[in-house]
Amino acid sequence: MEFDDRNQDAIEKANQRWNDIYSHYEREKIKYDDWLELFDRAIKKCKTPIIDLGCGSGNDTLYLLERGKTVIPCDYSKNAIESIKNNFPEIERAECFDMSKGLPFEDNFTDIIISDLSLHYFTEKKTFEILDEIKRVLKPNGLLFFRVNSVKDVNHGAGNGKEIEPHLYETDDGRYKRFFDSEDIKKFFSNWENLYIHEEVMVRYEAEKVLWRGALKVNK
Numbered sequence: 099m100e101f102d103d104r105n106q107d108a109i110e111k112a113n114q115r116w117n118d119i120y121s122h123y124e125r126e127k128i129k130y131d132d133w134l135e136l137f138d139r140a141i142k143k144c145k146t147p148i149i150d151l152g153c154g155s156g157n158d159t160l161y162l163l164e165r166g167k168t169v170i171p172c173d174y175s176k177n178a179i180e181s182i183k184n185n186f187p188e189i190e191r192a193e194c195f196d197m198s199k200g201l202p203f204e205d206n207f208t209d210i211i212i213s214d215l216s217l218h219y220f221t222e223k224k225t226f227e228i229l230d231e232i233k234r235v236l237k238p239n240g241l242l243f244f245r246v247n248s249v250k251d252v253n254h255g256a257g258n259g260k261e262i263e264p265h266l267y268e269t270d271d272g273r274y275k276r277f278f279d280s281e282d283i284k285k286f287f288s289n290w291e292n293l294y295i296h297e298e299v300m301v302r303y304e305a306e307k308v309l310w311r312g313a314l315k316v317n318k
Contacts (some may be wrong), residue, residue, distance in 0.1 A: 124185065130157040133150055133311055134212070136242050136294065139166065144209040149235070151197065152216020156182050162212075163188065172197075198224050203235045211236060215309070217278075218276040222263055225276070225286060233316045242290070242314045246300040249277040251282045253305040278310055290314035299302075 134141065145169065151158050153171035155178065162169045163186060172193040173180045179194040184302070195202055198220060211232055220228065233244055249256050249265060256277045259267035266276045278286075283295055295312040 100117060101176075128156050128185070129302060130161045131300060133214070133245060133300070134158065134243065136311075137241075138315055140241055141165065141205055141210065143211050146237070147191070148201070149201075149208055149215040151201075151211055151232075153182060153192075154178055154214075154216075158212050158214050159186060159189070172201075186265075197228055198233070201235050203232045203236055203300070204236045207235045208240065208286045209237050210241050210243065213242065215245050215247070215285075217244060217250075218246045218278065219274050220276065221266065221274070222286075228244075231285065232307050233318065236316045238318050240292075240316050242316070243312070244308050244314070245300075245311050247277045248274065248308040248310055249279045250275060250297070250308040252308075253306050254291070283310060283312075287314055288310070291317055 119130075136172065137291065141162070142165070147168040147170050148162055148235045150156075150162070150169055150171045153159050153173050154175075156171060159169050159171045161183065169189065170191050170193060171179070171186075172181075172195065173179055174194065174196050178193050179192050182189060182192050193202055197216070207315040213232070217225065217228065236242065247254065255267070255269065255275055257267070259269045259275070262268050262274065265272060265278065265282060268274055277281075285294070291314065293315055294316075295310060297308065297310050300309055
């Protein structure tokens with residue numbers, strides 16, 4: 099899910115990293131935190147399939163399934179999607195694709211898209227393109243619930259590596275990682291209706307992670 103304008107070698111290394119992470123992931127190991135609880139009212143009302151964009155091991159997919167929702171998990175990693183299918187046989191549709199090349203859904207497909215820690219791997223140009231694709235797939239007044247890295251997230255690489263663009267860094271193994279400050283949040287999400295955006299600490303990982311949690315509405 100973190101592919102952009104780099105050479106093929108860097109892309110393959112990043113792809114291999116994610117496939118290694120998700121090569122053997124059992125349902126019992128999947129843990130989620132409470133970040134979506136703030137949006138439970140909208141989630142409960144949703145009648146369309148909810149897209150879990152960059153689903154990884156299925157943290158948010160599990161959360162949504164436990165609340166009776168239809169979910170379409172999506173990830174670039176083939177191993178992640180295979181694990182999702184094995185762990186959640188109730189899933190009817192899962193998609194493996196590179197979001198930097200578009201989303202495989204028709205216009206006005208869903209009322210809710212979730213992007214949990216999957217929008218911060220791209221150049222500025224590509225990030226805007228992905229956000230435009232998300233808008234295309236959302237119905238009028240559709241919602242995007244997201245989390246992205248904060249510039250304060252020093253435990254997870256903020257400020258480390260070669261700076262490609264302001265707050266976008268290339269790591270030693272060729273991956274891109276973006277970190278957002280308040281001005282970045284305004285810049286990237288200015289064309290959305292801001293329902294909720296807040297910088298906070300997540301404790302799901304071994305080390306605390308600082309991130310932005312947000313809810314946006316598309317107007318079209």
